[in-house]
Amino acid sequence: MHTEVETVIIGSGICGLSIAHFMSKQKKDFVLLESKSQIGGIIQTNISDQFICEYGPNTVLLNNDAIKELIKDLGMWEMLIYPEDYSNQNRYVLVNNELEKIPLRFFDFLRSAILSKKAKFRIFLEFFVKKHSKNTTVYDFVCKRFGKEFHDKLIEPFITGVYAGDTKNMSAKHSLKILWNLEQKHGSVLKGLIKSKRSKKEKVHSFNFPMGLGQLITTMSKSLETKIRTEKKVIDIVKKTDGFLIKTENETFFCKKVVSTVPSFVLKDIVFDDSFSKEMAKVTYNPIDVFHFGFHKKNIKKMKKGFGVLTKPSDKKSFLGVLFNSQIFTHVSSSDTELFTILVGGERQKELCQLESEKLEGIVLKELEELISHEGEVLLKEHYRWKKGIPQYDMNQENLIQQINSFEKENPGFFVLGNYFNGVSVSDAVMKGKNLVDKL
Numbered sequence: 001m002h003t004e005v006e007t008v009i010i011g012s013g014i015c016g017l018s019i020a021h022f023m024s025k026q027k028k029d030f031v032l033l034e035s036k037s038q039i040g041g042i043i044q045t046n047i048s049d050q051f052i053c054e055y056g057p058n059t060v061l062l063n064n065d066a067i068k069e070l071i072k073d074l075g076m077w078e079m080l081i082y083p084e085d086y087s088n089q090n091r092y093v094l095v096n097n098e099l100e101k102i103p104l105r106f107f108d109f110l111r112s113a114i115l116s117k118k119a120k121f122r123i124f125l126e127f128f129v130k131k132h133s134k135n136t137t138v139y140d141f142v143c144k145r146f147g148k149e150f151h152d153k154l155i156e157p158f159i160t161g162v163y164a165g166d167t168k169n170m171s172a173k174h175s176l177k178i179l180w181n182l183e184q185k186h187g188s189v190l191k192g193l194i195k196s197k198r199s200k201k202e203k204v205h206s207f208n209f210p211m212g213l214g215q216l217i218t219t220m221s222k223s224l225e226t227k228i229r230t231e232k233k234v235i236d237i238v239k240k241t242d243g244f245l246i247k248t249e250n251e252t253f254f255c256k257k258v259v260s261t262v263p264s265f266v267l268k269d270i271v272f273d274d275s276f277s278k279e280m281a282k283v284t285y286n287p288i289d290v291f292h293f294g295f296h297k298k299n300i301k302k303m304k305k306g307f308g309v310l311t312k313p314s315d316k317k318s319f320l321g322v323l324f325n326s327q328i329f330t331h332v333s334s335s336d337t338e339l340f341t342i343l344v345g346g347e348r349q350k351e352l353c354q355l356e357s358e359k360l361e362g363i364v365l366k367e368l369e370e371l372i373s374h375e376g377e378v379l380l381k382e383h384y385r386w387k388k389g390i391p392q393y394d395m396n397q398e399n400l401i402q403q404i405n406s407f408e409k410e411n412p413g414f415f416v417l418g419n420y421f422n423g424v425s426v427s428d429a430v431m432k433g434k435n436l437v438d439k440l
């Protein structure tokens with residue numbers, strides 16, 4: 001016996017949930033299958049004592065109409081919590097083991113100790129560098145346009161913060177989309193930046209919710225309750241002449257349309273096309289370990305206001321970055337405590353993600369305490385390990401997107417979405433979901 005339904009969505013991360021939301025709005029017939037007992041995928045909030053901890057994303061960008069529509073539809077617009085202004089303006093890198101603010105304004109930039117005089121001068125030569133005629137790595141793109149020092153001290157930490165990747169393997173066109181497009185359109189990134197500043201764009205906010213991002217998932221689960229089927233791990237997809245059979249461990253569904261939102265390393269094992277499966281297997285994911293620590297404010301001697309700090313390889317730290325959570329969103333801890341998130345791993349620190357949890361925790365806690373000069377009781381210690389955390393947008397991206405497009409053409413009714421191409425962020429996932437439903 002098969003359960004018949006028009007569309008099956010596989011995976012209940014924010015991408016699958018967004019598709020479900022917009023389909024539900026259009027009164028479409030669908031079911032959403034999730035292998036685990038809980039929904040939300042990478043978005044996971046844990047409230048422990050007085051601390052609100054995110055194991056996945058901490059902030060989401062309000063940068064497209066789809067994410068705005070979703071939040072308004074759910075009646076959550078008034079609940080949005082925006083980061084404190086000072087946190088957005090104060091982001092740090094390390095210079096001689098001390099926090100140094102990344103300059104955001106032109107004159108601050110000239111005064112900043114992050115780059116040498118020579119490196120600052122080199123940046124202005126960018127106006128005269130010829131634009132790329134074909135895609136290249138992030139490393140080559142930035143070094144050619146702005147110089148190696150700019151890459152090493154600013155871009156490398158930034159890329160680490162978003163993708164936890166290696167700039168020498170990553171595609172400039174897909175990982176530095178904005179800079180790449182400015183270069184392609186204006187012949188120079190700086191020229192492009194000046195022109196786009198003049199056209200005064202609306203300020204883009206990021207947000208969280210009073211009970212963390214998990215609140216978004218809980219609200220979506222309530223509105224989609226009857227359509228979500230948890231503990232339904234898809235183990236095989238079979239193509240039929242008039243649709244698809246979606247096999248789970250204990251139930252089979254027949255549908256005209258199927259949308260995969262699972263990671264590529266899952267899709268490769270359940271899809272019926274061997275050569276497409278091989279393409280999916282080529283996507284690499286980097287591990288990320290997420291630690292949360294809570295301290296009494298009074299025990300911290302060197303606290304700086306701000307968003308957090310990103311490291312570069314020469315800093316020789318065991319973490320990629322630290323988020324000052326309770327400085328970004330004051331509601332995530334009580335007024336006399338501070339909450340920090342430490343991110344470890346990525347391409348640079350893969351081997352650290354093999355260490356036992358307790359051992360790694362000891363290492364990063366010590367480094368954090370030295371950085372902020374903390375002594376005394378540790379109120380909170382939390383650890384979550386993402387073995388395959390962040391997909392890498394490497395030089396195969398262009399080919400991957402082509403393969404996905406051809407696969408969809410050869411298999412009408414099969415749609416492939418996910419965070420491993422065309423945008424890794426939560427708001428990208430919502431937008432991709434909305435675009436798909438509009439297309440359907």
Ligand SMILES: Cc1cc2nc3c(=O)[nH]c(=O)nc-3n(C[C@H](O)[C@H](O)[C@H](O)COP(=O)(O)OP(=O)(O)OC[C@H]3O[C@@H](n4cnc5c(N)ncnc54)[C@H](O)[C@@H]3O)c2cc1C
Pocket residue numbers: 010011012013014015016033034035036039040041042043055056057058059060061232233234235261262263266288290386389390418419424425426427429
């Ligand atoms: C540590 C970390 C921090 C991040 N920080 C940010 C941030 O601050 N801001 C931001 O915008 N983005 C951030 N991201 C990225 C963003 O969170 C993710 O890209 C996004 O949440 C992915 O959503 P998704 O729906 O595409 O995939 P997922 O969330 O991975 O969902 C896929 C779902 O499919 C299910 N599934 C798997 N196999 C099967 C199967 N066989 N059958 C049925 N279901 C299956 C999984 O259980 C899961 O629920 C972060 C990511 C990580 C890992």
